[in-house]
Amino acid sequence: MAKKKQFPLRLDPAVYEALEKWAGDEFRSVNSHIEFLLRDALKRAGRVPKKAEGERGEE
Template sequence: MSKKKSFPLRLDPELYEILQKWAADDFRSVNSHIEFLLREAAKKAGRLKKSQE
């Protein structure tokens, strides 16, 4: 597995609660769910190379 870049992310507490419940519904951690959502958005925008999907 490739090394992951870590960085601090500040979120509105209400948004974090929404993400936390959403992640739990999909059996993911909040961190992995945020990464999943960002990856899906990058795919939809055509910003993700095929090799990165």
């Protein structure tokens, strides 16, 4: 697996709490749920980078 890019992310505490609950409902960590949501948004917008298309299967 390719090394993942790390960066700090500042979120409103209420947004984080909502993400944390949603991630738990989906049996994911907050980090993996954020990545899932971003990948989904990129796919819907037709902006999935070629490099990222084959990295992981659909969750």
